[in-house]
Amino acid sequence: MxxxxxxxxxxxxxxxxxxxxxxxxxxxxxxxxPFLLGEISGFAIDTAGxxxxxxxxxxxxxxxxxxxxxxxxxxxxxxxxxEFSAPTGPVIGPGGALYVRNMDQVERFTVDPSTxxxxxxxxxxxxxxxxxxxxxxxxxxxxxxRFYFPVEVGxxxxxxxxxxxxxxxxxxRLDSLPVPLYPTSRSSWASVxxxxxxxxxxxxxxxxxxxxxxxxTVTENGTVLSGPADRxxxxxxxxxxxxxxxxxxxxxxxxxxxxxxxxxxQALRRRIDSLPIPxxxxxxxxxxxxxxxxxLTYPFYRALQVANDNQVWVRRWSPPSIxxxxxxxxxTPAGSYTRTVIVPADCALLPVVIIRGNTIACMEVDPDTGxxxxxxxxx
Numbered sequence: 234m235x236x237x238x239x240x241x242x243x244x245x246x247x248x249x250x251x252x253x254x255x256x257x258x259x260x261x262x263x264x265x266x267p268f269l270l271g272e273i274s275g276f277a278i279d280t281a282g283x284x285x286x287x288x289x290x291x292x293x294x295x296x297x298x299x300x301x302x303x304x305x306x307x308x309x310x311x312x313x314x315x316e317f318s319a320p321t322g323p324v325i326g327p328g329g330a331l332y333v334r335n336m337d338q339v340e341r342f343t344v345d346p347s348t349x350x351x352x353x354x355x356x357x358x359x360x361x362x363x364x365x366x367x368x369x370x371x372x373x374x375x376x377x378x379r380f381y382f383p384v385e386v387g388x389x390x391x392x393x394x395x396x397x398x399x400x401x402x403x404x405x406r407l408d409s410l411p412v413p414l415y416p417t418s419r420s421s422w423a424s425v426x427x428x429x430x431x432x433x434x435x436x437x438x439x440x441x442x443x444x445x446x447x448x449x450t451v452t453e454n455g456t457v458l459s460g461p462a463d464r465x466x467x468x469x470x471x472x473x474x475x476x477x478x479x480x481x482x483x484x485x486x487x488x489x490x491x492x493x494x495x496x497x498x499q500a501l502r503r504r505i506d507s508l509p510i511p512x513x514x515x516x517x518x519x520x521x522x523x524x525x526x527x528x529l530t531y532p533f534y535r536a537l538q539v540a541n542d543n544q545v546w547v548r549r550w551s552p553p554s555i556x557x558x559x560x561x562x563x564x565t566p567a568g569s570y571t572r573t574v575i576v577p578a579d580c581a582l583l584p585v586v587i588i589r590g591n592t593i594a595c596m597e598v599d600p601d602t603g604x605x606x607x608x609x610x611x612x
Contacts (some may be wrong), residue, residue: 238441249572253593253612257301258578260606262599266301270328272607273596275367277323277331278589281349285323286351286594286607288583289367292317294333296350307342315340315354321584322372322383325351326402332380337364339380339404348437358404370395374452378402381410381451385421391517393421395484397451410472415447415461425510425519431514437504437529440495441521443489445532450585453543462532467545469510480545480568486530488596490553498527534562540588542566546574559586559595578608 238543259266278284283304286295294307296318308317322334331342340357344350360382381397387429388394395412399575411447423438440446449459456477460467467480501523505512512523521527536548543566551560559576580586580595587594593610 243312250570251612253574253576253610255298255577257297257576257608257609258414258597258606259297259301259609262602263606266297267468268295268297268607270605271609273431273584274319274321275371275473275584276587276589276594276596276599276607277325278592278594279329279331279351280589282590282592284592284594284607285325285351286331288319288334289319292320294320294323296352297565299611301609303608305348305350305352307350308354310458314357316573318362319366321366321369323484324372324374324380325589326374326380329517330355332372332374332419334360334364334366334382336366336374339372339382358400359469360400361398364485369585371427371585371587373397374402374592375451375455379407379455380446385498387420389529391420392418395449395572396458399455399531402543408472409558410451410455410457411460411470411474412449412457413447413470413474414467415459417463417597418447419444419460419519420517423515423522425508435503435508435515438512438522439517440516441501441518441525441527443494443528443531444519444521445528446535446546448534448537450537450539452539453541454544458537458539458545460534460537461515462534465533466507467537467547479569480564482570484533486528487550487552493553494527495528498525501527513516520549535581538586538588540592544588545569546586546588548580548582551579561586577611578610579593580608 260269275287284297290312294472296305320333329344333340337360338357341355342351343353343355345352360608368529370383380400385395397410399407419440424432424434427430446461457470465482468507469477491538530601531550540545545564547562549560557579559580561574597606597608
């Protein structure tokens with residue numbers, strides 16, 4: 234515990250640490266900016282700092298100011314032009330236009346001159362035929378004006394393979410960009426067989442708590458930045474998987490407090506004991522799950538994101554004393570560490586945190602009720 238406290242105090246006292254300030258907390262139970270949201274599936278931020286929020290449950294895009302004021306609602310449930318079935322991965326593109334994945338389509342909205350908001354449906358183009366429509370991974374538009382549509386597929390090796398199909402901004406399919414696999418890669422799901430040709434997904438059994446899950450993001454240059462999370466190392470790769478450069482930061486490993494690790498192990502055992510079959514018959518369960526072996530130390534990071542200025546944001550594990558906060562190391566496009574930003578909210582990993590200028594948008598889930606809120610912060 235003393236070691237964790239020392240790490241926390243050092244982190245908070247660093248001269249290069251910036252403390253972000255929450256400017257809006259938007260949700261059903263928010264005392265100042267209440268708004269009923271269903272299932273948040275993605276964020277985008279325009280040049281004026283307006284936050285576009287995609288909603289799966291009530292298919293639409295809701296636009297808020299940095300202060301949490303509701304500014305506009307884009308689209309509605311339906312299959313017509315400008316309507317949505319499952320909007321996700323919103324992203325602002327050239328000319329301030331808004332692009333939104335919707336099932337196997339990408340819908341484009343241009344800026345309304347009277348409001349400055351990208352709310353006018355313009356056109357759509359077709360994405361991959363077997364698009365993972367429930368994916369909350371972000372869409373990306375790079376400096377070359379290519380649109381990145383995330384796809385995932387289970388392979389015979391038992392792992393989920395991720396990649397991005399690239400499209401010209403007018404919808405022409407170009408090529409694909411693979412996400413590398415690492416020794417720490419595991420299946421993203423576990424399932425039990427319920428019939429000769431069917432099965433049921435079971436949660437919480439693919440990986441053990443605190444496993445170093447590989448993280449990745451697409452850069453503005455059209456490359457993938459990724460790493461194994463069991464060390465502070467990030468690799469930039471191209472369409473062939475060639476490593477173009479590596480970013481490292483020498484920081485001390487942090488041990489998981491004994492009580493926190495024991496509590497997580499107990500929860501895993503309860504989950505395994507609740508199964509109607511032996512854990513060995515669960516497809517996709519990792520060897521660590523079967524052995525009930527948890528790491529002794531935290532992963533070096535949890536997620537990666539590239540801001541619109543091409544700065545790299547590395548989401549670290551927050552020490553227990555500031556567990557309800559999100560800690561980011563920020564690097565220049567060249568890979569030099571500049572500062573650490575602490576956001577006083579426990580931002581969810583999916584949908585990913587979006588950063589533009591000095592505005593941050595993310596989702597926070599109430600640990601007691603499960604209610605989702607939009608967090609807007611500035612620094």
